[in-house]
Each structure stands twice: as C-alpha cells, then as structure tokens.
Amino acid sequence: MSGFRPDQPGVEVRASPNCGARRDCAVPDMIVLHYTGMESGEAAEAWLCDPASEVSSHYLVHENGRIVQMVREADRAWHAGKSSWHGVTDINSRSVGIEIVNPGHAFGYRNFPKRQIGAVIALCRGIVGRHDIRPECVLGHSDVAPGRKVDPGEKFPWKALAEAGVGLYVRPARISAGQGLGIGNSGEDVARFQARLSRFGYGIETSGVFDERTQTVTAAFQRHFRPRRVDGIADRSTVKTLDSLLGALGSDAG
Numbered sequence: 001m002s003g004f005r006p007d008q009p010g011v012e013v014r015a016s017p018n019c020g021a022r023r024d025c026a027v028p029d030m031i032v033l034h035y036t037g038m039e040s041g042e043a044a045e046a047w048l049c050d051p052a053s054e055v056s057s058h059y060l061v062h063e064n065g066r067i068v069q070m071v072r073e074a075d076r077a078w079h080a081g082k083s084s085w086h087g088v089t090d091i092n093s094r095s096v097g098i099e100i101v102n103p104g105h106a107f108g109y110r111n112f113p114k115r116q117i118g119a120v121i122a123l124c125r126g127i128v129g130r131h132d133i134r135p136e137c138v139l140g141h142s143d144v145a146p147g148r149k150v151d152p153g154e155k156f157p158w159k160a161l162a163e164a165g166v167g168l169y170v171r172p173a174r175i176s177a178g179q180g181l182g183i184g185n186s187g188e189d190v191a192r193f194q195a196r197l198s199r200f201g202y203g204i205e206t207s208g209v210f211d212e213r214t215q216t217v218t219a220a221f222q223r224h225f226r227p228r229r230v231d232g233i234a235d236r237s238t239v240k241t242l243d244s245l246l247g248a249l250g251s252d253a254g
Contacts, residue, residue, distance in 0.1 A: 037104030
C-alpha cells in the first residue's frame, strides 16, 4: 500500500499493507481502543506494518503523544479479530481501530501518560466528528472480545475521555458488602442481568445460568465501567452501574 493523505491533520503516515476494503459497503460507526502490549512503541509500529503479522490498526498513539496513521479510515484495518458487538461480528468493517502504546499486562502494565491521553482524545474527537460516532460506540478491545482480550485495561482513563466528549461514562456505583451473582447461580436474576449486558451490546446469551462466559463478560464490563474491582462477580455495584449506563441510553432496563 502506497502513502496516503492522513484523515487527521498533523499526524504522521506510515502505511501498512495489512488492510482491505470494508465489507458490504460498511462505514465506521464505532471506535475500538487497544493497547499495544509490546515492550516498545517502535516494535509495535514495525509489527503493525509487517506483512507477516497480518495485523494493523488505523492509528498508533505513542507515549509522547505522537500519532501515526497506518490505514485510511475509509479502509478496513485488521485490529479486532474474532469479536462482536450488538450482534455484529465483522467489527473491522464497522470500526476505526486505535493502538495505544503501553506494555500491557504481559510486560509491566502502567498508567497512560497525560500527553498520550490528550493525543488520544484529540484523535477520537476528530474521528467522532468525521463519522458521527455515538458515545456508547467508543469501546475497548476487551468489550468486543471478552476473555480473549483485556486491553486497554483497567488503568485506561475512560472518565477523562468522557469529560472531553468522547465515549459514554457514568460514575460507578459504590462497592458495598454482599455476595452478588457468580458461578453456580441461576434463575431470573441471572437472566435479567445477562439480558441487560446483551442490551448494552455484549455478546452473551440469556440462559439464566451464571456460567464461565457470563463471568468473563462481567469482568470485561467491570474492566471498562467499574475498574476498581474486576472479579467477574455481578455484585450490587456492577448491576447498578450497568443500569445507570442503560438509563443514560434511554433504554428500558426492566
């Protein structure tokens, strides 16, 4: 793939060959945020442009705030893998992918620098404006691929993005004593909770049985929206936070 004019003013271009046309005339209606999970930003940038890797993203944001565009927003980058949201399984054709340099859980997960987050916010605001992306469609890789992926992780400052007009955020409900729902529970309360997760967008069936998949999706939800405790247990705080998010969407959570 030859060079191209960047979609976002002021960013660098390093074209990746790992891309193609969006399928079924799809246009971007979501943003998916990742961390690179590699030991350096330079290594991640090289990997995303290596034909042998068969992965890419539209953008890479370095820790110093430098932004590199690798795939045109009009094209399909290969960043999401096996994933789903609201029943859509070709997330790559429906999203703009942003890789954020951070070593991740495998190499010493650390806080994201303020300068880097400022660059992510500016980039996302540009993408939202170009494609009219709704706040609830700014997601983490862990949201669309629960269990398989955990990035950008519990240290990612979703609140800061929302305060700048990017993404959906509600104040997490206070964590209090109580057992909550977990592995082995079943019944109407479990089914109701699963239905709420599904209504919000997560890929989960309403079986009424709190199985390993439900635990995994619950942990993914917590990692994004209730990161203080990520344990996969649907305690009162988790349920109330989910209800608040659905309420912010104007959804019937009943």
